[in-house]
Amino acid sequence: MSATTMTTNKKPATTSDVVAARATAAKVASPQAFDRKRALARARELLAPSLKGREAPAYPLYALGNLAPVADEIAEHGQMQPALAGQSLLGVASLLTQGLFNVRSLSGVRPLSLYLLTLGDSGDGKSTADGVAMASVKAWQRRAGEAYQSELRQHKAELRALKKGDTEPHEPRSPYRLVRDATVEGLRRDLEHGPTSQGLFTDEAAALLGGYGMSPEHKSKTAAAFSGLWDSGELSVSRSMGPRVELHGRRLAMHWLVQPTAAAEALSDPLLSALGFWPRFLLAWPSPCEPRQFRPFRPETLPAIGAYWERCAQLLQEPLPGDAGKAPLIELDKGADAIVGDHFEEMERQARRGPMRVVKPFALRAAEQTCRVAAVLAAFDGRQTVTAEDALNAVDLVLHSLNTWRAVIDEGAADAAGAHALRLYEWLTDPKHCPGWKAEGRAILRTGPACVRSKDKRDAALDLLEAAGLVSIDAGTVYALDPASDPATHEGAAA
Secondary structure, three states: OOOOOOOOOOOOOOOOHHHHHHHHHHHHOOHHHOOHHHHHHHHHHHHOOOOOOOOOOOOOHHHHHHHHHHHHHHHHHHOOOHHHHHHHHHHHHHHHHOOOOEEEEOOEEEEOOOEEEEEOOOOOOHHHHHHHHHHHHHHHHHHHHHHHHHHHHHHHHHHHOOOOOOOOOOOOOOOOOEEOOOOHHHHHHHHHHOOOEEEEEEOOOHHHHOOHHHOOOOHHHHHHHHHHHHHOOOEEEOOOOOOOEEEOOOEEEEEEEEOHHHHHHHHOOHHHHHOOOHHHEEEEOOOOOOOOOOOOOOHHHOHHHHHHHHHHHHHHOOOOOOOHHHOOEEEEOHHHHHHHHHHHHHHHHHHHHOHHHHHHHHHOOHHHHHHHHHHHHHHHOOOOEEOHHHHHHHHHHHHHHHHHHHHHHHOOOOOHHHHHHHHHHHHHOOOOOOOOOEEEHHHHHHHOOHHHOOHHHHHHHHHHHHHOOOEEEEOOEEEEOOOOOOHHHHHHHHO
16 A cells, blocks of 8 residues: 555545445444354465475474373374474473472573464364373362362351451462463462462463563563563562562463464564573474375373373373472483583574674573473473483574574564454454454544554555455555455456
């Protein structure tokens, strides 16, 4: 869209009478006549970065050690890319070991907490991989939650029965270790009154990235809090309206699975990288899934998955310390220490003078990430020493993440423009914001999505939407169009 589109009151020329007719129909049709869910799905296809022919770096499945057979079963029988399974398993392994052990890295004692981010298109298996990996944890939390609610009811009954002079009973402590969505304030409360080790795991991370905690007013605070937990597990907060909070030895593991388009704006945010938020994440972005066969996936029948679930159940029964900073240390043996040392020096050279300069903040943390990953693999396997094999495996997993970050940052795979356009289309088709699937161009600047409230970004987003046949603009009014569900039909209309 040219800069004058929203001010000239002239109807922009279209390239197709069919598109023009569709625009006319949109002005008089009730939005109820459109299938919004189908329209949004088609819009994502049109606005997402082209994935045809994209070849992601091969995921080092072997590097998962004893988790490799589990990831292989999930990937093969669930018909998905191994990276989805690998990231999910690594995240759970971190969640279940971070409260029990620490690792001695080159820079001192560090938590086993891992932050993981996995990009994948809808239908590629994100929820399936996450569901199998998290099955034992979710089942445990369901049982623990039911017992906790029963204890709370008993506690309330005891309070009602108190007589003058009686000692007030202690309130039951929350058992929850897992949450799908959270703010910094909520996490502080949970880590103060609940277990010392918790996880923020979701297969719909778009809600987190577009939510309150990542809004322009709060993302610096969110990033700083998450970074502090990753670094040392400490939280120190003083507020005028509440008591001072000093927490030590807390642990947070995270695995966020999200569609690339939904993550594009956050991934391209220079502030989050400058604050060191994204450089603490291990990233995977596998190639699109191949066409699947009709074949039921029954993970409960597969031996490696069954053994993995049993190990998860064992770790969930281990009591958590009040201060995970005092948990036992996992040490690197001499061979592992030498490998990590060589890796550290290589990343220093590549990050400061070589090809890793574009991901310098990520590469400079590679040695510490390697220690954490290696210790997680050892601890999940029941060992308190990192071997040379553990270290080599961890190096390969961390290098895979670095190469993926290079693709996202250096090669522009994070298509922020497409993400902005999709967010605007979602807003235009939401009857709560735009009854009739239409809005004045000026209104977009005032009440539209935050990412398009500048004229340049609004016009750039509308350019993409108009080129894709998703909107029509007439006399300053933007009309959202219902795109053809059949790609061939859509291409023909735009010809």
